[in-house]
Amino acid sequence: MPVRWYSVVIDCQDVVAQADWWSQVLGWPKAYEAEDEVVLIPPHAFTDAYRETPPQERGQGLVFVPVPEGKTVKNRLHLDLAPGPDDDQAAEVQRLLDMGATRADVGQGEDVSWVVLADPEGNEFCVLSARDI
Structure with a gap:
């Protein structure tokens, strides 16, 4: 039986600040918080339907x-x-920049459909074009 992908771990210097920032970016609440660890999970993970999954x-x-x-x-x-199918990639990029993200160059070139940004501690991430799946 294959193993289950459980989480992505992000190393950081200010655990609370990074978790708070990503919580705002994704709209995900904290499921666990301690001095040395903060866990965010999607909001639907708090529902009965999720627990039955x-x-x-x-x-x-x-x-x-x-x-x-x-x-x-x-x-x-x-x-x-990825922004939702009816959302605007440029508006989402601006929202993230206003929250403290910065533009990042990882060699992506100018003819790509995604935007590379970095979180407040410099971890790169991409904002794709709008997606419905």
């Missing part, structure tokens, strides 16, 4: 843990965020 079919959470060092090189793994 087989574990292998459940979505992943984000876990923020402290590390002493700052980020120094491009991420080897990043998150892709």
